Amino acid sequence: MSEQRYTNPPARFERPSAGSLLILVAFVAFLAWSISAAGISVPELLTGLPNMAKIASEMVPPATDRIVPMMHSVLVTFQMALVGTLIGILVSLPLAVLMSRNHTPHATVRSVIRSLVSFIRTTPDLAWALFFVASVGLGPFAGTLTLVMDTIGFCARFFAESIEEVDDGPPEALAAIGASRLSVIVCATLPMAMPSLVNTGLFALEKAVRSSVVLGLVGAGGIGAELATSMELFRFDQAATIILTIFLLVLGVEKVSSRARMSLLKKRQ
Amino acid sequence: MLEATYKPAGDTALRVRGLSKRFEGAAAPVWSDISFDIPHGQRVAIIGGNGAGKSTLLRCCMRLIEPDAGEVFFGDRSLSGLRGRELAKARARVGFVFQKHNLVSRLSVLTNVLHGGMAWARTPRMWFHGIATDEHRNYALHCLERVKLGHLCERRADELSGGQSQRVAIARALMQKPKMIFADEPVASLDPQAGEDVMQVFSDLACDESLTLLFVTHHLEHALRYADRVLGLQDFRLGLDASSDSLSARQLRGMYE
Numbered sequence A: 001m002s003e004q005r006y007t008n009p010p011a012r013f014e015r016p017s018a019g020s021l022l023i024l025v026a027f028v029a030f031l032a033w034s035i036s037a038a039g040i041s042v043p044e045l046l047t048g049l050p051n052m053a054k055i056a057s058e059m060v061p062p063a064t065d066r067i068v069p070m071m072h073s074v075l076v077t078f079q080m081a082l083v084g085t086l087i088g089i090l091v092s093l094p095l096a097v098l099m100s101r102n103h104t105p106h107a108t109v110r111s112v113i114r115s116l117v118s119f120i121r122t123t124p125d126l127a128w129a130l131f132f133v134a135s136v137g138l139g140p141f142a143g144t145l146t147l148v149m150d151t152i153g154f155c156a157r158f159f160a161e162s163i164e165e166v167d168d169g170p171p172e173a174l175a176a177i178g179a180s181r182l183s184v185i186v187c188a189t190l191p192m193a194m195p196s197l198v199n200t201g202l203f204a205l206e207k208a209v210r211s212s213v214v215l216g217l218v219g220a221g222g223i224g225a226e227l228a229t230s231m232e233l234f235r236f237d238q239a240a241t242i243i244l245t246i247f248l249l250v251l252g253v254e255k256v257s258s259r260a261r262m263s264l265l266k267k268r269q
Numbered sequence B: 001m002l003e004a005t006y007k008p009a010g011d012t013a014l015r016v017r018g019l020s021k022r023f024e025g026a027a028a029p030v031w032s033d034i035s036f037d038i039p040h041g042q043r044v045a046i047i048g049g050n051g052a053g054k055s056t057l058l059r060c061c062m063r064l065i066e067p068d069a070g071e072v073f074f075g076d077r078s079l080s081g082l083r084g085r086e087l088a089k090a091r092a093r094v095g096f097v098f099q100k101h102n103l104v105s106r107l108s109v110l111t112n113v114l115h116g117g118m119a120w121a122r123t124p125r126m127w128f129h130g131i132a133t134d135e136h137r138n139y140a141l142h143c144l145e146r147v148k149l150g151h152l153c154e155r156r157a158d159e160l161s162g163g164q165s166q167r168v169a170i171a172r173a174l175m176q177k178p179k180m181i182f183a184d185e186p187v188a189s190l191d192p193q194a195g196e197d198v199m200q201v202f203s204d205l206a207c208d209e210s211l212t213l214l215f216v217t218h219h220l221e222h223a224l225r226y227a228d229r230v231l232g233l234q235d236f237r238l239g240l241d242a243s244s245d246s247l248s249a250r251q252l253r254g255m256y257e
């Protein structure tokens, strides 16, 4: 028993098993097929280059002739994002509580709400937008509803995770006092989860501003419609103005939200 | 098995019958078949080595952890079978001071103390001190002053020292206007003088307001000085139940062998 044995060191690389080798071969074959299906073509890229250069050159200087209506659309875009995110957050909070492991009233409730939220999240923005345009008509309301769905899909999930991560000591202490379930959630769970809830909420706002731009393309309000029109009319200088404004809007929102994050998180309740 | 025919007497504050607990996946029970009666106003120390199950016993007495078997009575009221609001009402009579103070870190000290008031007023105005009634705010401040922390009422709870946090937790328990106090190593993180002060607060409460006090401690001199009776957990059961007058520190030390 006590005799010392020296074994050989292990192989430097593990030999792949037949199964994993098969999977690898299949994957490489599929990738090759995908490259041709994706329509990648060097000649087309080369002939397209002058066009790209031409469009790019027409973009400077950006046009200022429609600046007022454009600024108005940008404002509407931001307002849609703001309102959509706020409503989305308000709906997400109770959903998150109901689908969190530690506060759900019943496992069935939890799994039903989780699947609902996953469905909302995995349905693409544009599908929601087309659905709402068809049901409530063209305009910002359809866009706002889309952003509400977008926010629910994102926030409910991450809110639930933040709620699950809260230390269970303080909630237990309030339960021991005899506080109601609602009181435990409001007085202990939510305050403890607050930094991460605020963080998620601000990310949702940034995300909503970015996606609200696209919604206009299908007639759901905001700056996207202006962009589509300019492109169709070959007014690339107008398009450039719009793209620049969108860039500034997104940048501005991200700056302000990171400021807000810092100051909100420091503030006492 | 518990005796269904058992008729509790009127002057008992806490009655425990045949309590057993084994955590899921654990080979042995934490302890089993624990029974004791605590009369109103008695001060009881619980001692035992690390992992002997003292914290678990206190939690099971509140049904914060469900015992596997046995029954707990507050007065003549059995806790088994109570649910929701009824269970909350029973729990509200006990001020529970945790080993880890368990304050809500992002809220102010005053709000944390105010939460104790949810034991007797189930109103959303108990949620934050900013929306509470003057009367409730003043009472919370009064409780805070009893642990000598009135001047810190506006501080955020995560900006306190360990000992200060523990005293805030005690103030929160006082805010409950409790009939009993369960304290799990309440002075473990306090300096010796503060520890004596806090034990004195508990002890005075027990005498002045005839509160029943159940506290876990590793300080044997506290068990002897501030308790009328000592319960010891050892070898998965209640290995000691004696009046503190009849005990010496040496006998207590035997519990840890």
Ligand SMILES: Nc1ncnc2c1ncn2[C@@H]1O[C@H](COP(=O)(O)OP(=O)(O)OP(=O)(O)O)[C@@H](O)[C@H]1O
Pocket: B023, B024, B030, B048, B049, B050, B051, B052, B053, B054, B055, B056, B057, B099
């Ligand atoms: N939630 C839990 N799940 C599983 N096991 C647990 C749980 N809580 C406690 N235990 C186990 O139960 C036993 C008793 O724990 P308990 O916390 O009651 O001991 P204690 O006497 O309070 O110890 P200490 O003096 O260290 O505070 C320990 O072995 C612990 O590992």
Ligand SMILES: [Mg+2]
Pocket: B054, B055, B056, B099, B184
């Ligand atoms: Mg303990």
